[in-house]
Amino acid sequence: MPVISTPLPQAAQERNLVLNMGPQHPSTHGVLRLVLEIDGETIVRLRPEIGYLHTGIEKTCEAKFYQQVVPLTDRIDYLCPLTNNLTYCLAVEKLLGLEIPPKAQWMRVLMNELTRINSHLVWLGTHAMDLGAMTVFLYCFREREDVLRLFEMVSGQRMMTSYFRIGGLALEPPLGFFERVKKFADRFPGNVDEYEGLLTGNPIFLMRTKGVAQISAEDAIALGACGPTLRGSGVDVDLRRDAPYTGYENFQFKVPVRSEGDVFARYVCRVQELRESIGIVQQALAGMPEGPVKADAPKVVLPDREKMKTQMEALIYHFKIITEGFSVPPGEVYQAVESPRGEMGYYVVSDGTAKPYRVHMRGPSYANLQTLAKMCEGHLIADVIAAIGSIDVVLGDIDR
Amino acid sequence: MPLSPAITEIDQLKSHPALARLLDSITSAVQAAKFDRDELTIQIERSFIREACAILRDDADCPFNYLSDLTCVDWYPSEPRFEVVYHLFSIPKKERVRLKTRLEGSSAVIESITSVWPSANFYEREVFDLFGVRFTGHPNLKRIMMPDDWEGHPLRKDYPVEGYR
Numbered sequence: 001m002p003v004i005s006t007p008l009p010q011a012a013q014e015r016n017l018v019l020n021m022g023p024q025h026p027s028t029h030g031v032l033r034l035v036l037e038i039d040g041e042t043i044v045r046l047r048p049e050i051g052y053l054h055t056g057i058e059k060t061c062e063a064k065f066y067q068q069v070v071p072l073t074d075r076i077d078y079l080c081p082l083t084n085n086l087t088y089c090l091a092v093e094k095l096l097g098l099e100i101p102p103k104a105q106w107m108r109v110l111m112n113e114l115t116r117i118n119s120h121l122v123w124l125g126t127h128a129m130d131l132g133a134m135t136v137f138l139y140c141f142r143e144r145e146d147v148l149r150l151f152e153m154v155s156g157q158r159m160m161t162s163y164f165r166i167g168g169l170a171l172e173p174p175l176g177f178f179e180r181v182k183k184f185a186d187r188f189p190g191n192v193d194e195y196e197g198l199l200t201g202n203p204i205f206l207m208r209t210k211g212v213a214q215i216s217a218e219d220a221i222a223l224g225a226c227g228p229t230l231r232g233s234g235v236d237v238d239l240r241r242d243a244p245y246t247g248y249e250n251f252q253f254k255v256p257v258r259s260e261g262d263v264f265a266r267y268v269c270r271v272q273e274l275r276e277s278i279g280i281v282q283q284a285l286a287g288m289p290e291g292p293v294k295a296d297a298p299k300v301v302l303p304d305r306e307k308m309k310t311q312m313e314a315l316i317y318h319f320k321i322i323t324e325g326f327s328v329p330p331g332e333v334y335q336a337v338e339s340p341r342g343e344m345g346y347y348v349v350s351d352g353t354a355k356p357y358r359v360h361m362r363g364p365s366y367a368n369l370q371t372l373a374k375m376c377e378g379h380l381i382a383d384v385i386a387a388i389g390s391i392d393v394v395l396g397d398i399d400r
Numbered sequence: 401m402p403l404s405p406a407i408t409e410i411d412q413l414k415s416h417p418a419l420a421r422l423l424d425s426i427t428s429a430v431q432a433a434k435f436d437r438d439e440l441t442i443q444i445e446r447s448f449i450r451e452a453c454a455i456l457r458d459d460a461d462c463p464f465n466y467l468s469d470l471t472c473v474d475w476y477p478s479e480p481r482f483e484v485v486y487h488l489f490s491i492p493k494k495e496r497v498r499l500k501t502r503l504e505g506s507s508a509v510i511e512s513i514t515s516v517w518p519s520a521n522f523y524e525r526e527v528f529d530l531f532g533v534r535f536t537g538h539p540n541l542k543r544i545m546m547p548d549d550w551e552g553h554p555l556r557k558d559y560p561v562e563g564y565r
Contacts, residue, residue, distance in 0.1 A: 016465070032478060049547040050545070051543075051547075053543060054545040054546065056528075058553060058555060059554055059555055059559075059561060060561070062561070063561045093436075094437055095401075097403035097437075148557055218489065221465055221466055221491065222517060222518050222519065223518055223519050224517065224518075224519025232439055234441060237491055242494040243494060243496075264535060274428070305523070331402065331406075331436055331437060332436075332439075332441070332498075333437055334468075334469065334470065334487050334495075334496070334498065336489075343468060343489075345468060345469050345487070347469060347471060347485065347487070356416065357473070358468070358473045358474075360471040362468065362469040362471075362487075366522060367519065367522075369522070370519055370521060370522055399545060400545075
């Protein structure tokens, strides 16, 4: 791929053409609109125009009780609803000072890593398809279906799970769940070999990705990149290891880092993460503790149905939580979690009432999107598609 | 883990690298500090915010070189009404700090930190769009989420949740 980075002479700039890419374009992964200023096939300027999917979730959160916000967090990022649930729950639990039982923590790690696999599979399939490899897409979605069935098993929903609640989990995992996960985890590394066999050594894929849309570590930090986009540029950051939450300090895993900063480096980081995630799933299965999955906090956590039918007190608590919510001590918390796309942060401010005063979501896609102009300017139009795929944007996460 | 009371004495918090660095270089900018739920918050005088960010970014011992998040909270009807919140992260030292500054509703203007972190660009546009806080020195201060001809700023507390109908 030729790299043209010299500034254009004044006369050439008058010939520039403004081209709209999106919001309805199959390779922008949603309603992303890019305004491209091009000189022939070369991009002179790239400007993302966003907001087509803005639903005002942050405003809606301010009008809901704390526990009613959990289902809203699912809707932010359709590929990692559980990560969003987790970040919000951790933030509120930190505000409340709640202790979460070990089994709930390990289940959270397990489900979170399955979410990462789910998200990376969709990314890998669509990214490869954008670059012309149709088969990988079908293989990835075959395995993704298995992961979605696991989500359905625990929560009744394939995508909008709301499985993590403030104080623990919604339900005990059903009988036979761990066996199903085990079967999947044993088989999955072979599937990753299969995807890698189709892509990693494929000359067409290498031509489209190596040396394309490069970004240096300094630029990536200055522009706020996070997750695999940052690690692909050689910056060794992973919040699971650096600022452990929900028991990640009990797990051993490697953080894949590459220094090239191109599309291929980000591809390698994510594929390696698939293997590391399945390792974490195996560890979580092997060491899954016994015990309750909800914190002992009757004023915050909904009681079991059985208790409600037999105990007056449980019924009262249930009624109070549903009708009035629970009040949270005043304060503010910023909870950051390593989502499949990078640092997912929730800033929750409480004024002491039963409704959050302010919930701000710091979406990793929003941060990563700012690097796109730096990656693409001076390169060819076809490389924009590779670049968008490589930063793995989810528009719901950007527009909120 | 039951909640422990917040520490608000600046003297007790001096050991934190961010606060120590700011007190060394621009003492008058630090208005207050709070350590609550394992998170440090430093209240900065509004005119010093860009300088404070630059100092923390370039600190030799513990560089807070990554802007995690920038947002705003509206404390309507109390004044100063707007609270602009900066979350900084130190990639080498894995430390976090939160800077805050308050702005009156009548003069909701603050210096942009895009010259310190270009990544502030989108965040400041978002705060401008949804809260109506202006950032001086921002390269492209336009609405980002809402349509360009939208009236009002939806995340202000005096903007109804259902919108104006």
